[in-house]
Amino acid sequence: xxxxxxxxxxxxxxxxxxxxxxxxxxxxxxxxxxxMWKVPxxxxxxxxxxxxxxxxxxx
Amino acid sequence: MxxxxxxxxxxxxxxxxxxxxTLHSHAYGVKxxxxxxxxxxxxxxxxxxxxxxxxxxxxxxxxxxxxxxLVLRVSGGKxxxxxxxxxxxxxxxPVRTSNGSLFAWITIDDPQRPFKAKFHRAGYPNNRENALxxxxxxGGTA
Numbered sequence: 001x002x003x004x005x006x007x008x009x010x011x012x013x014x015x016x017x018x019x020x021x022x023x024x025x026x027x028x029x030x031x032x033x034x035x036m037w038k039v040p041x042x043x044x045x046x047x048x049x050x051x052x053x054x055x056x057x058x059x
Numbered sequence: 060m061x062x063x064x065x066x067x068x069x070x071x072x073x074x075x076x077x078x079x080x081t082l083h084s085h086a087y088g089v090k091x092x093x094x095x096x097x098x099x100x101x102x103x104x105x106x107x108x109x110x111x112x113x114x115x116x117x118x119x120x121x122x123x124x125x126x127x128x129l130v131l132r133v134s135g136g137k138x139x140x141x142x143x144x145x146x147x148x149x150x151x152x153p154v155r156t157s158n159g160s161l162f163a164w165i166t167i168d169d170p171q172r173p174f175k176a177k178f179h180r181a182g183y184p185n186n187r188e189n190a191l192x193x194x195x196x197x198g199g200t201a
Binding site for chain 1: 100144172
């Protein structure tokens, strides 16, 4: 039932590597999850927004 | 709908009425902060939510060829391809579809190549129909 696995495009060499592999099969670049920067960024954004709201509405 | 019940309002006025004075009518009003303050505060509440949704949304292009259904995960204005998933035509995959007034939904419960996305009717001409046709080619119902 299962066909070819999901493949990831290397942002450097544009080669296709099975998405489960941690490195590009062609240039060896290490793949990183996008969540590594997105989740901290979103949390920081909410905290900064909360801080700004408190400062803006403060006495 | 009234903010306060009649009995609550009359009770609030009662201690402040002079002897023999009667309350004819009453009204309820508010004074909100300046709009110059309300608008930035609303923006502060909404903008992070909008940014979070935008960052966490994945975009897909689904193509039906004479051999396969290709699913490309793309990003950016030039549809920079991030991931490629392929399903051969005729694969009897556990595909579930639904078609609503705005979106068509496709869910592929393949353990190795799971996929789930919705397709807006205004995404492209015949966007929902094309998405459902691709799903039907690999086991869904159009």
